[in-house]
Amino acid sequence: MPQNPPHDYPRVMPYLYYEDAAAALDFLAGAFGFTEKVKMTDDSGNVAHAEVTLGDGVIMLGTPSPDYKNPKNLGGKTHSIYAYVDDVDAHYERAKAAGGKITQEPEDKFYGDRNYGVEDPEGHEWFFGTHVRDVSPEEMEAAMTGAGATSS
DSSP states (O other): OOOSSOTTOOSOOOEEEOTTHHHHHHHHHHHHOOEEEEEEEOTTSOEEEEEEEETTEEEEEEOOOSSOOOHHHHTSOSOEEEEEOSOHHHHHHHHHHTTOEEEEEEEEOTTSEEEEEEEOTTSOEEEEEEEOSOOOHHHHHHHHHSTTOOOO
């Protein structure tokens, strides 16, 4: 009986669309530290499907079609992705040096994470964080109702 999900795959995997999936693979590796797991090309040599990993997380990506668009095609965002890393400040410096468009500088959040926001070259917004302290649900709710609480 096959394993479900397959070995080395999580139960949930976002699928992102990039006009230039090959360049996206390079950017995700260089800026964010992802590792290429799978890359399938079509007869023209374009990336038809790819998978990258960060720790135990998997992101799938491909090329947009009439039914599937990327933020650049839409002129806006439909999602953001949040990923945990070991050292958020070092990760921020790496992403910034690789040309990521910083949307939020690193900061400590009321829910116990230190995180930052960055947009990739095709408009997908990513948040990377490091959990720096445990926060009880009561403390989180009190902080959230206080002035200036932001959730990203």
